[in-house]
Amino acid sequence: xxxxxxxxxxxxxxxxxxxxxxxxxxxxxxxxxxxxxxxxxxxxxxxxxxxxxxxxxxxxxxxxxxxxxxxxxxxxxxxxxxxxxxxxxxxxxxxxxxxxxxxxxxxxxxxxxxxxxxxxxxxxxxxxxxxxxxxxxxxxxxxxxxxxxxxxx
Numbered sequence: 622x623x624x625x626x627x628x629x630x631x632x633x634x635x636x637x638x639x640x641x642x643x644x645x646x647x648x649x650x651x652x653x654x655x656x657x658x659x660x661x662x663x664x665x666x667x668x669x670x671x672x673x674x675x676x677x678x679x680x681x682x683x684x685x686x687x688x689x690x691x692x693x694x695x696x697x698x699x700x701x702x703x704x705x706x707x708x709x710x711x712x713x714x715x716x717x718x719x720x721x722x723x724x725x726x727x728x729x730x731x732x733x734x735x736x737x738x739x740x741x742x743x744x745x746x747x748x749x750x751x752x753x754x755x756x757x758x759x760x761x762x763x764x765x766x767x768x769x770x771x772x773x774x
Contacts, residue, residue, distance in 0.1 A: 695714070695717055696718070742761065
């Protein structure tokens with residue numbers, strides 16, 4: 622019985638470890654730290670402190686723009702593939718990001734180029750958390766006159 626409980630706890634902890642805390646109290650407390658332990662602690666803190674409330678009210682670093690939230694979920698689900706597409710400036714995942722944000726066909730080329738040209742800003746290290754990448758993308762888009770409309774809260 623003890624082995625079964627220990628296995629369930631380990632399985633649960635491992636699935637939390639790979640889920641990025643994104644935004645909320647947990648991501649603020651553990652910001653800039655990488656590895657399994659900070660991810661587990663960030664996700665656990667978010668669970669205790671209600672990340673849903675933070676996202677709904679736009680608190681603790683959570684962007685309330687639904688399109689940005691959709692983009693964040695996409696990046697979280699397809700992280701390495703998204704990073705690969707951003708580095709190339711094209712691809713299925715980059716098109717999905719543009720669709721999630723509602724980027725019009727007229728602005729797609731500028732969107733793709735902005736992300737590709739700033740790959741090292743979006744993904745400064747190999748284990749960049751989803752929340753960090755999303756924050757960097759939002760900041761880049763906010764600074765761009767033509768593209769800032771897609772991340773307005």
